[in-house]
Amino acid sequence: MSKPVFVLLHGAWHTPRCWDRLVSELAKAGYESIAPALPSTGTPPTPDWSADVEIIRGTVSGLLKKERDVVVVMHSFSGMTGGTSLDGLDKDSRVAKNLKGGVVRLIYVVAFLVPEGFQHSPRGTRDNMVPEMKTDLEAGTITVQPEHAKSMFYQDLDNDTVAGLAKELQPHSFGAFWSTTTHAAWRYIPTTYIICTADMPTTVTAAQYLVDSAKESGPHKIDNLIKVDAGHSPFISKPEWTASTLIGEASKSV
Template sequence: MAKPVFVLLHGAWHGPSCWHRVIAELEQAGYKAVAPALPSSGSTPPTPDWSKDVEIIHQTVSDLVKRQDVVVVTHSFSGMTGGTALEGLDKDTCMSRGLKGGVIRLIYITAFLVPEGFQHSPEGTRDNMIPEMITSLDSGIVTVKPEDVKGMFYQDLDDDTVAELAKELRPQSFGAFWSTTTHAAWRHVPTTYILTTGDRPTTVVAAQYLVDSAKASGPHKIDNVIKVDTGHSPFISRPEWTAKTLIEEANRSLQLE
């Protein structure tokens, strides 16, 4: 069996570079990975919604499944866009269309695992946003102050490393938080959830709530929840562990209770 390719989706305020450490580890193990740039993060002018993100994710995966199996990894915000973008790309549907590959597993890293019809914030508001999210309706962006970066994203990294990482962060489109999901890929694709227990305590509680709610909401393929004592971004603080875990999950068969 040919090895699947990983599609790595960055979260809000980030770009593809956040995955570089993990990509190096995956390549060393003989796996290919791609990390598309998602326009809601860093575009000038900011995007009015997340439709361009969804379009790029869908197109990236659609091109790959013509030839090979794919594992999609989402982090934080991209759980919403990734879950929406994969409609019709699960392995069974791809096989019915005569394609060689399909999405064989979804892996959420403390990401928004949400149902169809989910909206983070009502349009025109900053509802459900934490105080550290600095919002500007006039400019259409959401930013994070340098002094809040460690507490938001990199709880288990030293201050000097955090200061360097903060320089890479980008403004996030405000409108992306007002978009609404239209598909829940975790109902159709075997799904692993990685819950980072060294994250913000409120984030840990919220992530567990999302997993429990999803499982209780109806049909699903969430078959593994992995808890790891890292901050919000284990692909940066523990790239070796992250890559090893991604490979293990990619090669594991669906095991629903």
């Protein structure tokens, strides 16, 4: 049986390059991975997250046409877009239609695991945004300044590494935070959630709340919660651990 393909979805302000260390580790173990660029990051800003959803769905659908099994890995913001993009692409739905391949597992890395109808912020507002998120309503963008990169994303990395990573941060589209989820893939696809305990304390608390709330909300397939002593981006600070963990979780579903 062929190994699954990992689809890696980056979070806000980041680009696919944030996955480079993990991609290398997965390749060493013989696993293919794809990290699409999500249009809500960068310029010009997008009015909502529909272009992200289209890219995610198109990337996964292209792999399913090749009858591949897929594991979707979401970081931070992309938990919302990833979770809403996979309606009908889960393995069970495809098998019911006599189709091969499908999404066999979701892995949320301190990501938004949210139900249908979730909106991060009401349209036209910056509600629920931390002070480090610098908003420009006229430009339609939200930015994180280099001096806040370590506390926001890279708590367990040295300052020189953080400085290099901060240079790659991009503006994120305001409209993406105003979009609303229409699907909760974790109700239908086996799901792993990774909490990084060295992340911002508020983020750790929020992540646990999201998992608990999801489990209490109704049907779900959240079957594993993993805690790791790492900052917000373990795929950068602990790529070997992250690769090993993703492969182990994927093996449960293939």
